[in-house]
Amino acid sequence: MVATVQIIRKTGTAGAEDVSVINDGTTGINTRANAYDTHSTADTTNPIRIPAASSNYSYWVSTRLKCTVSPAGTINNVKWFSDGTNSMGTGVTCVGELASTGANAGYIQATGTPGTTGTVLSMANHTGMDAEPTDVFAWTTGSPKTLTATISNPSTGEFGEHFVYQVVVASTASPGVTTSETFSWRYDET
Amino acid sequence: MYNWKCLLKNGSILEQYDDKREPKEISSDTIDHLNVETFVLFNGENLVYILHMDPGQRLIYRRRTELAAGERIPLVCHLVGWQMTVSGENVQSIAYCFEDGVIESVGKFRDNHPWFYSVVPTKKEMEENNAANSTI
Numbered sequence: 001m002v003a004t005v006q007i008i009r010k011t012g013t014a015g016a017e018d019v020s021v022i023n024d025g026t027t028g029i030n031t032r033a034n035a036y037d038t039h040s041t042a043d044t045t046n047p048i049r050i051p052a053a054s055s056n057y058s059y060w061v062s063t064r065l066k067c068t069v070s071p072a073g074t075i076n077n078v079k080w081f082s083d084g085t086n087s088m089g090t091g092v093t094c095v096g097e098l099a100s101t102g103a104n105a106g107y108i109q110a111t112g113t114p115g116t117t118g119t120v121l122s123m124a125n126h127t128g129m130d131a132e133p134t135d136v137f138a139w140t141t142g143s144p145k146t147l148t149a150t151i152s153n154p155s156t157g158e159f160g161e162h163f164v165y166q167v168v169v170a171s172t173a174s175p176g177v178t179t180s181e182t183f184s185w186r187y188d189e190t
Numbered sequence: 191m192y193n194w195k196c197l198l199k200n201g202s203i204l205e206q207y208d209d210k211r212e213p214k215e216i217s218s219d220t221i222d223h224l225n226v227e228t229f230v231l232f233n234g235e236n237l238v239y240i241l242h243m244d245p246g247q248r249l250i251y252r253r254r255t256e257l258a259a260g261e262r263i264p265l266v267c268h269l270v271g272w273q274m275t276v277s278g279e280n281v282q283s284i285a286y287c288f289e290d291g292v293i294e295s296v297g298k299f300r301d302n303h304p305w306f307y308s309v310v311p312t313k314k315e316m317e318e319n320n321a322a323n324s325t326i
Contacts, residue, residue: 001215002191007257022259030259063259072206073217077252077310141304153217184258188269188309190219190251 003071003151003189008158010062011037014104022063030180033058033094033167036114044177046115048169050091058167059110059118060126062099065185066158067151073190074152080163081144082136083182091173094181095121095133096165098147102128106162121166129164136165136183144186192238192268192289194251196221197228219312223249231268231287239270239287247272248318250284252309265289267305275322 004024009031012018020039022031029041036046037059048056065078086093099106106128112118123129139145149160165183196204198221207215226249231239243249250273256265271284286294286305299308311319 002253005255005257007259023257023261023264071217072213072215073219074312077254142302182258182261184256184261186254186256188252188254190217190253190312 001069003067003075004069005075005187006066006068007185008064008066009039010064010107010162011039012109014107014109017104017107017109019066030182031061031063033061033165035059035112035116035118037110037112048118048167049116050169050173050175051117051171053171055168055170056117057112057120057169059112060121060164060166062107062110062162062164063183064105064107064158064162065149065160065187067156070154070156071151071189072153074150075159075187075189076150077188078147078149078160079144079186080147081139081141081184081186083184084137084140086137087181088167088178089174091170092178093168093170094136094165095168096136096163097121097133098130098145098161099126099128099164100130100148100161104128105158106130118166121164126164128162130161133164133166141184149187191234192253192266192287193232193234194218194268194270195230195232196226196249197230198222199225199227218251218253219314221249221251223315223318229270231270233289239268239285239293241270241272241285243272246322247274248315248322250282250309254305269309273319275319278323280319 007023009020010017032040034046108128151159193206229241250271252269254267266289268287273282282298300306
């Protein structure tokens with residue numbers, strides 16, 4: 001068999017994270033960016049509250065690749081990209097960036113006020129970030145974000161940088177569930 | 191699922207999967223890229239693509255996979271081609287064999303294209319490229 005690679009979302013305490021599978025190589029599951037630090041695919045109990053002014057935020061979402069069946073050779077050349085179009089509606093955006101700095105390969109647990117807002121994703125608040133987050137829709141299939149990520153035979157487990165993103169909700173947003181976005185990863189295998 | 195077989199210039203055959211061998215699956219990086227006569231891509235037992243190599247050409251092969259949150263089926267493309275050093279320049283030809291049956295060919299990597307962007311050379315490929323450049 002060729003390698004089995006999953007996209008995972010991590011929540012919980014750094015060093016003892018909960019790992020949820022977003023795509024196991026056969027089934028893809030969208031993940032919600034709510035205002036609490038829990039993986040969810042349909043939960044609406046902790047939405048991001050629309051602020052009277054300025055912006056509120058989802059808890060940041062930490063994603064990474066995990067290899068459960070070793071490649072026969074090497075996996076590398078990892079890319080991350082969005083579909084290039086923000087379909088989440090007026091007043092809703094998404095920012096993100098790579099995280100690999102410090103302990104736990106750059107994983108930092110998301111914080112905030114459940115049901116209201118997450119802590120702003122920034123290098124000051126998330127010390128694992130490699131740079132300040134920017135609009136994720138600038139990274140597209142033809143102009144993706146390149147990750148430092150390699151895993152070689154015989155190895156399994158998480159590998160490469162985290163991609164961390166956060167939904168930003170402005171006072172101009174409308175209530176309700178936003179349209180799902182598709183965030184993709186691509187890699188080469190020898 | 192696609193798999194490959196390789197006829198080497200010495201007449202031996204190398205297969206990605208061989209139940210009588212340990213390990214049963216080998217990496218394409220174990221192939222001697224300079225000594226490939228023919229590289230064949232199969233879908234199960236059905237032929238998908240055949241690459242006939244000329245002297246001096248070095249095999250390029252990668253399995254490129256796209257995973258997406260919310261998408262059930264990963265997209266898989268097999269890069270099959272060759273590179274050659276001509277007058278100090280790296281010349282390439284690559285076929286992109288998608289597992290839905292579509293095959294597209296390009297004369298060189300295109301780094302602003304969704305699928306045709308370049309590979310990251312393995313250590314072995316870098317050594318082969320350096321050796322080719324030093325014999326010009």
